[in-house]
Amino acid sequence: MAFNMNPKKNPMPSQDPNVRNKNFLEVATGYTEEIAIDEAKRCLQCKNPRCMGGCPVHIHIPEFISLVAEGKFEEAYQVIAKSSSLPAVCGRVCPQESQCEGQCIRGVKGEPVGIGRLERFVADWHNAHCTELPNKPVSNGHKVAVVGSGPSGLTCAGDLAKLGYEVTVFEALHLAGGVLVYGIPEFRLPKSIVQKEIDGLIALGVKVETNMVIGRTISINELMTEYGFEAVFVGSGAGLPKFMNIPGENLKGVFSANEFLTRVNLMKAYKEGCATPIKQNKNVAVVGGGNVAMDAARSALRLGAEKVYIIYRRGLEELPARREEVEHAMEEGIIFKVLTNPIEIIGDETGTCSKIKCVEMELGEPDASGRRRPVVKPNSEFEIDADCVIMSLGTNPNPLIKSTTEGLDTQTWGGIIVNEEGATSVKGVYAGGDAVTGAATVILAMGAGKTAAQGIDEYIKSKNK
Numbered sequence: 001m002a003f004n005m006n007p008k009k010n011p012m013p014s015q016d017p018n019v020r021n022k023n024f025l026e027v028a029t030g031y032t033e034e035i036a037i038d039e040a041k042r043c044l045q046c047k048n049p050r051c052m053g054g055c056p057v058h059i060h061i062p063e064f065i066s067l068v069a070e071g072k073f074e075e076a077y078q079v080i081a082k083s084s085s086l087p088a089v090c091g092r093v094c095p096q097e098s099q100c101e102g103q104c105i106r107g108v109k110g111e112p113v114g115i116g117r118l119e120r121f122v123a124d125w126h127n128a129h130c131t132e133l134p135n136k137p138v139s140n141g142h143k144v145a146v147v148g149s150g151p152s153g154l155t156c157a158g159d160l161a162k163l164g165y166e167v168t169v170f171e172a173l174h175l176a177g178g179v180l181v182y183g184i185p186e187f188r189l190p191k192s193i194v195q196k197e198i199d200g201l202i203a204l205g206v207k208v209e210t211n212m213v214i215g216r217t218i219s220i221n222e223l224m225t226e227y228g229f230e231a232v233f234v235g236s237g238a239g240l241p242k243f244m245n246i247p248g249e250n251l252k253g254v255f256s257a258n259e260f261l262t263r264v265n266l267m268k269a270y271k272e273g274c275a276t277p278i279k280q281n282k283n284v285a286v287v288g289g290g291n292v293a294m295d296a297a298r299s300a301l302r303l304g305a306e307k308v309y310i311i312y313r314r315g316l317e318e319l320p321a322r323r324e325e326v327e328h329a330m331e332e333g334i335i336f337k338v339l340t341n342p343i344e345i346i347g348d349e350t351g352t353c354s355k356i357k358c359v360e361m362e363l364g365e366p367d368a369s370g371r372r373r374p375v376v377k378p379n380s381e382f383e384i385d386a387d388c389v390i391m392s393l394g395t396n397p398n399p400l401i402k403s404t405t406e407g408l409d410t411q412t413w414g415g416i417i418v419n420e421e422g423a424t425s426v427k428g429v430y431a432g433g434d435a436v437t438g439a440a441t442v443i444l445a446m447g448a449g450k451t452a453a454q455g456i457d458e459y460i461k462s463k464n465k
């Protein structure tokens with residue numbers, strides 16, 4: 001096979017920015033077969049592939065890319081599916097630039113191979129051409145409960161189901177998918193794709209029970225005693241929003257990013273006649289610089305806002321969001337107010353926010369994280385018109401599981417403490433994803449789900465020897 005030595009990866013076809021910023025259709029339209037084959041030929045098939053070391057779920061990357069280069073798309077999908085339960089999701093939302101692609105040797109003198117784009121292509125090709133669902137494995141007679149249907153829970157459930165376990169997933173909301181359905185917008189991750197992945201898990205025998213708040217409806221102890229589950233995996237995520245504790249945060253029109261995105265994504269607030277509407281705002285300020293902030297800002301623009309600001313206390317180079325998401329936001333007209341920090345939200349006579357008062361910042365000495373610490377510029381106060389303010393400052397795990405599970409050790413900030421196998425301080429209870437780490441990436445949560453599934457399998461086998 002002749003390698004493609006073009007130093008640049010094939011661009012991702014996408015909607016025009018001035019069209020897509022007015023709709024909720026997916027921004028990127030995906031590679032064609034021809035583009036995918038051409039991109040796959042950029043892979044040098046290294047003898048010691050560093051890219052695999054950057055993948056939290058250990059996909060055999062050179063193997064699947066080699067098959068794409070040969071036009072064997074379904075075979076490529078089967079390679080990915082051995083390691084990943086959610087390939088169509090990962091191909092869209094993983095931070096490949098800091099993981100697999102960040103390790104790619106082609107990135108030394110040019111751009112890395114578009115591994116994420118190829119994963120998305122392969123998963124989409126499979127979903128378009130293969131309608132058969134997987135067969136349910138023979139049951140091994142053992143029951144495992146999974147709390148939460150986000151990426152860590154779905155991954156753990158899928159891996160255990162393939163081993164023959166009778167798995168039941170308990171989800172607090174009315175739809176399965178966790179952050180994949182309530183947090184990530186339709187224009188980045190269509191919900192039909194998430195449902196397709198969940199349907200595949202159900203075909204493997206996974207049961208999904210929605211509207212089940214573990215810790216309230218049923219306790220973890222009851223799952224393991226009255227309901228006969230031999231082990232429980234807690235993948236309940238991190239849904240407790242953080243705020244700045246500045247004046248005015250209790251005004252009408254001030255949202256946490258979690259609430260705002262849940263209304264938009266899960267409750268379909270962008271559709272006419274929805275049960276949970278969001279008022280069309282003129283000026284929206286989103287405080288924060290991560291992927292969730294980009295999602296909230298871009299959603300607000302699509303809902304009809306005239307001006308949407310990202311307010312971030314450090315500079316553009318320090319923005320923690322994926323570079324691709326920042327670029328898309330800029331193309332769509334989001335206004336970036338960097339080196340800026342809010343100090344007060346000002347309300348009008350109706351108790352609704354109308355302005356956000358800020359100060360200018362400058363970068364000082366590095367802090368404990370190694371990033372330069374932002375410090376306030378003297379006499380730099382100014383105001384921005386904002387009839388909607390969205391706080392996107394990160395999240396912590398909900399304390400419900402901790403407060404209702406005796407003997408469960410947690411960090412001071414709420415994260416569940418686990419060992420290398422994902423086991424908690426309670427025998428038979430495992431945990432992973434944001435419930436352990438705090439808000440992190442989908443792929444890291446999936447990796448934790450895989451680790452815990454292996455740990456649960458070994459635990460149940462040893463217990464039943």
